[in-house]
Amino acid sequence: MYNAKAVTIGIIIFVILFTSPFWASLLGKSYKETGISLPKNEKECVETTDFMRNKHMQLLNEWRDEALRNENRVYVASNGKKWAISLQNTCLKCHTDYKEFCDKCHVANSVDPYCWTCHLIPQGSTK
Amino acid sequence: MNKSRRSFLKVAGISAFALSSGVAAMQTLSATAEAKVAPGTYEKGAKALHAKRWAMVIDTRRFLSANDYKPLIQACHKAHNVPDIPDNQNIKWFWLDTFDHAFPDEMNEFLDNRRKLASYPLLCNHCTNPPCVRVCPTQATYKMEDGIVAMDYHRCIGCRFCMAGCPYGARSFNFKDPRKFLPDPVPNPAFPTRMIGVVEKCTFCAERLAVGQMPACVEASGGKILFGDLADPNSTVRKALAENYSIRRKPSLGTQPGVYYLI
Ligand code: SF4
Ligand code: SF4
Ligand code: SF4
Numbered sequence: 528m529y530n531a532k533a534v535t536i537g538i539i540i541f542v543i544l545f546t547s548p549f550w551a552s553l554l555g556k557s558y559k560e561t562g563i564s565l566p567k568n569e570k571e572c573v574e575t576t577d578f579m580r581n582k583h584m585q586l587l588n589e590w591r592d593e594a595l596r597n598e599n600r601v602y603v604a605s606n607g608k609k610w611a612i613s614l615q616n617t618c619l620k621c622h623t624d625y626k627e628f629c630d631k632c633h634v635a636n637s638v639d640p641y642c643w644t645c646h647l648i649p650q651g652s653t654k
Numbered sequence: 655m656n657k658s659r660r661s662f663l664k665v666a667g668i669s670a671f672a673l674s675s676g677v678a679a680m681q682t683l684s685a686t687a688e689a690k691v692a693p694g695t696y697e698k699g700a701k702a703l704h705a706k707r708w709a710m711v712i713d714t715r716r717f718l719s720a721n722d723y724k725p726l727i728q729a730c731h732k733a734h735n736v737p738d739i740p741d742n743q744n745i746k747w748f749w750l751d752t753f754d755h756a757f758p759d760e761m762n763e764f765l766d767n768r769r770k771l772a773s774y775p776l777l778c779n780h781c782t783n784p785p786c787v788r789v790c791p792t793q794a795t796y797k798m799e800d801g802i803v804a805m806d807y808h809r810c811i812g813c814r815f816c817m818a819g820c821p822y823g824a825r826s827f828n829f830k831d832p833r834k835f836l837p838d839p840v841p842n843p844a845f846p847t848r849m850i851g852v853v854e855k856c857t858f859c860a861e862r863l864a865v866g867q868m869p870a871c872v873e874a875s876g877g878k879i880l881f882g883d884l885a886d887p888n889s890t891v892r893k894a895l896a897e898n899y900s901i902r903r904k905p906s907l908g909t910q911p912g913v914y915y916l917i
Contacts, residue, residue: 585691599696644849
């Protein structure tokens, strides 16, 4: 290979630079929990914690369409429990602390949902 | 390369087919993925009121002055956190107007004063053929199976086509943030507000029907407004229409309003 040494060094430098985000993240800060405070009086959400954590936004979208378009305003959870479909009157009845619950994760993940331009944040939440 | 025209077309045809079937497969995939995320199921509330075609009959003969409608307007606007904005950008779900404005088709110049000079209560007519639904580009406005013309404010982009389409002026645009004109806390903390840039209107109280309550204005009217199933010949509304002379707003347009006036 013509100029093999320089080319090899070049390739190595390129690979290191290209993968640098991975190295940086390995060396860098460790995984940090958001430290959300869960509702005090309730142990059980509509569905499992995992499902709610991963899919609450899709579930809320589905709730919205079912309630507003098909007038199905009751959700029968997989454990058979029935819930009135309402962000404001069902979810926020337990999740009363907007700052310490919703906001903690949303801010950490840089998402800015605009639910609250219409839906009311519970009284007493600091916002 | 020396490819014949025939072999070129063959390859081109096969690639086009492969590409399009790939796209179709992806579409069906994403459609099934979109179908449902919830592990549970959906149903209507046990107490929900049902109808094939909700309709309203307003007995204007029993309202003696514009003041008699005030409690109804208040009940509606309170129940739905409708702000009162003191200029021409106000929001109205339930409002009053003169006979000439409400019923421009009735061109009887010599109508008696009782009917001619009265105020008439106006709201969305929940038309059978709603032009607002036809013009809405986002399906933010739609007709439900029980005849209610509803809105999904999440989808509304504020284009105001529906306001141009509605021949009754039943829709209002939020030029300003409505929360600035509502007390804090809002009159009904169980109901959302709207945001700047969306259109809103009367919902026929779909959220109240879903839990077994009559619309707020009907409840506040003390029996002067009837609400029921137009498809059921034994319903209170059908009986009232069978026994009294009734008119609707601008019937010649063919929208088939669901709000009837006994005058
Ligand atoms: S009155 Fe206007 S807003 Fe209501 S359904 Fe008819 S066209 Fe639509
Ligand atoms: S303003 Fe909203 S509801 Fe009206 S036509 Fe546009 S998107 Fe539809
Ligand atoms: S039916 Fe409900 S939303 Fe419509 S005017 Fe009456 S109270 Fe208001």
